[in-house]
Amino acid sequence: MKKLINKADDVTAEQLHGLGLAHLDIEVHHDPAFVSVVGGAKDRVAVISGGGSGHEPLHGGFVGMGMLDAACPGQVFTSPTPDQMYAAAKEVAGEKGVLQIVKNYTGDVLNFQMAADMLRDDGISMRNIIIDDDVALKDSLYTAGRRGLGTTIIAEKVCGAAAREGYDLDQMAALCRKVNLYGKSMGVALTSCTTPQNGKPSFELGADEIEIGIGIHGEPGVERIKIKTADEVTEILADHIFEDEAYTRKLSEWDSAKGDWVDSEVTDITFSSGDEAIAIVNGMGGTPVSELYTVYAKLAEIAGRHGVKIIRNLVGNYITSLEMAGCSLTLVKVDDEILRLYDAPVNTPALRWGV
Template identity: 50%
Template sequence: MKKMINHVDNVVREQLEGMAEAYPELTINLDPYYICRSSQGRPKVALISGGGSGHEPMHGGFVGYGMLDAACPGEIFTSPTPDQMYECGRQVDRGEGVLFLVKNYTGDVMNFEAAVELLHADGINVQATLIDDDVAVKDSLYTAGRRGVAATVLAEKILGAATEVGYTLEQCCELAKRIANQARSIGVALSACTVPAAGKPGFQLKDSEVEFGVGIHGEPGIKKAPYSDCNTTTNEMMAQLLDNTPYQRTVRRWNGSSYQWQDEQWVTSAIEQGDKVIVLVNSLGGTPLSELFAVYRKAAEVLAQAGINIERRLIGSYCTSLDMQGVSITLLKVDDEMLTLWDQPVNTPALRWGI
């Protein structure tokens, strides 16, 4: 293993220290870890996300105007702890409520739920919404149900804009639920990532095969498949994304009126001819932008043939898996409200327009 690190025990701390030096507009707390805006501004709903480190720029790179108020980074591929989320929530609460965006991994869900209960005990109006967009699996080593992956970036942008223009906590929760139900992603790995603490690739692939449906921690997906070329692989990914087999799942949601967790039934929304979508073609860390454009070229062709309208697109490294060679594609079915929010100004280390 050759990486630009010093000691595996200090990877996240030293990277956060460097981020603090690079972006003075951010405040980075080191005990416990969290990243927030240095200037909190006027009262509004505070939007917080987080998860294990190793997926940069998600989530810390999306803290700033028009996106997140704060992010809680765990150790590499490890959930942040409840005390991180609790202290972070207290720090950024402006009196209008706090909304946690949680990727569907067992550790993240349990720890964010604990933080919600702690913040509620302090009298803070708080909610949590699950993002579970990975169509490759319904259950994995890390989660019960679909995994939360790159659609989290799209949710952070749209919901971040909603908080800036004055949406209430309840309105943000309903919008977040729609985003979760209308988003779908799938990833393919050409090679495994190397976690610093392990010092070796997380799995093995032959030169002639890919991991189809890989998770952002290197979890297995649908199958190991022969690799031929970009068009063939992209076609197969798009076929999975456009499969409209209904999928219903049970999600625990914090009931703000009775102050307890309750189960809700969420059903995925079909993407059909005439629909509008945002497309995210995302590098998993080791795939260059030039290859992402080749993937987008084929994905756009497939969508055009299906009569699905691409309204916006995002191509680059947004939700990575350390140094994994691979790509993910995300489709988010959108309406005019979502598009208006998407177009609102944003100013973060990793995403910026309209400023």
């Protein structure tokens, strides 16, 4: 294992310390660990997210004006704890409540639910919206349903802008739910990655093998195949996105007004000719950005064949898996509301425009 670390047990704390020193417009807290905007979100709905470390810049790199008000980093590839989320919300939240954006991994979902219950007991209005945009699978050993991937970034950006426009908590929840249902993602791994605590690869791939549909923690994908060209790999990933059928699943959200969890059913979209979309070609940490542009060129061509126009894009490392080589594709259908909020100014360590 070759990594720029000191002690494996100190990795998350030391990286957070460096983040705070590098970006003085955000605050880093260590006991418990979370990152927050200076001054909190007392005059608006607070937007909070989190997850295991090792996926940077997600989520701490998206804390700042126009995006997240706080982020809770767990240890590497480990869910943050409820006390982190509780402390983060108490730090930033005002009277307008908290929207928690939760990637669909079992530990994240359970811990954010526990935090919501704790905050409810303190009289803080809550909504937990789950992001489950991974079209690779419907269920796995690691999730109850599809995993949360790149649509998380768009949800955090759009909801952060909506909060600053004065959306109330119900409007924020509806918006976040819509973004999730409009997004689809699919990833591929060319290599494994090594967590500092384990010191060995999370899984094994042959020198000529790639894993289609991989999860961001190294969870198994849908198939393991021989290495192919960039265009061929992009075709495989994009085909899964464009051929994905509308997926209906149960949704459970905390409703502060009712004081209980409320179940409903939601169905995502399928892409149709004439749709406009935001595209993300995301690196997994070990892939050169130049290769990601090769992938983007093919994705744009494929989208055009389907009559889908990409009107905004992100190409680079946004949700990584340490040093894993590979990429994920995300397409999020946009309407006027989503596009307006996406284009609104943002100023975070990892995303910045309009300022």
